[in-house]
Amino acid sequence: MNYVLVDYENVQVKSIAFLKGENFRVRVFLGPNNTKLPVELVLAMQELGERAEYIVLETSGRNALDFHIAYYLGALASVEPLGFFHIISKDTGFDPLIQHLKSKKIFAARSASIEEMPCFKPPLSAIPQPKLTTEQKLNTVQIKPTKEELIKVAVDDLIKRKASKPRTPKTLWSTIHARCGRDIPSSDIDAVYEALVEQGYVKVEGTRITYALPSAKP
Numbered sequence: 001m002n003y004v005l006v007d008y009e010n011v012q013v014k015s016i017a018f019l020k021g022e023n024f025r026v027r028v029f030l031g032p033n034n035t036k037l038p039v040e041l042v043l044a045m046q047e048l049g050e051r052a053e054y055i056v057l058e059t060s061g062r063n064a065l066d067f068h069i070a071y072y073l074g075a076l077a078s079v080e081p082l083g084f085f086h087i088i089s090k091d092t093g094f095d096p097l098i099q100h101l102k103s104k105k106i107f108a109a110r111s112a113s114i115e116e117m118p119c120f121k122p123p124l125s126a127i128p129q130p131k132l133t134t135e136q137k138l139n140t141v142q143i144k145p146t147k148e149e150l151i152k153v154a155v156d157d158l159i160k161r162k163a164s165k166p167r168t169p170k171t172l173w174s175t176i177h178a179r180c181g182r183d184i185p186s187s188d189i190d191a192v193y194e195a196l197v198e199q200g201y202v203k204v205e206g207t208r209i210t211y212a213l214p215s216a217k218p
Contacts, residue, residue: 001025002119003076007089009065011113014038016045016052018114026052029069032060063093070097077106084108086117150180150192155201159213168207169193 002024006013009031015038019026026048028041034056045052055072057064073085084107087094094110101108111117145153157179158165166172176196177189196202203210 001080001083002086003027003073003080003083004086004088004114004117005029005069005073006114007065007069007087007091008034010089010091013041013088013114015040016048016114018117018120020044020048022051024048024051027072028052028054029065029072030054030056031065032057066091066093069094073097073101073108077101081106084119086111088112088114088117145180145184147188147191147195150184150188151195151199153180154192154196155213158201158211159215165211167209169204169209172202172209 004016004019004024004026006026006028008028013028016026026045028045030037045054055068057068069087069089073087076083077085085101087098087108087110089110090112092110098108098110109118114120154176157175166175173189173193176192177184177186180189180192193202197204200212203212
């Protein structure tokens with residue numbers, strides 16, 4: 001069950017259309033000055049029947065509404081510890097409470113609006129992801145480039161260097177490492193270096209090397 005506690009003093013929601021499902025219970029917390037509500041909200045709350053409730057503070061006070069929300073959340077959690085409790089508010093002061101609840105294995109979240117509740121966010125796999133270039137992958141810590149991608153980066157870099165290519169195995173290895181990224185493991189750089197030799201791009205002659213690289217694309 002999802003319990004949605006709306007801090008109306010902080011977020012003046014106009015619609016709860018997303019919360020019509022049987023798995024939602026709504027509590028709208030009103031301060032003494034919240035005397036006028038949108039018709040759409042009132043009608044929607046009425047449609048929910050027993051699943052919706054207004055909680056009105058009779059007197060105002062600093063953080064009074066916040067304390068009421070915290071109290072009701074705790075009371076609900078004691079009755080249904082397996083529920084998911086949502087606080088709708090832009091007030092980050094609720095965040096320590098959310099973290100504490102999570103440490104107690106109680107599902108809870110604060111969202112700035114009903115639409116931003118975790119249950120309404122599409123899974124990451126459903127969000128179209130931009131296609132990254134090999135260079136962008138190299139600069140993205142979370143995405144480890146493949147050996148083939150590293151080889152391509154190294155070959156492209158050597159082509160661009162023209163006459164200023166490394167002339168010894170040691171400087172070539174260092175150049176590959178610098179171009180592919182210092183965070184790339186040395187073992188991966190070794191594999192790229194060996195692949196360049198095996199594929200004929202690099203020919204080692206003692207302490208000197210020569211190149212047989214493809215022509216640069218116009």
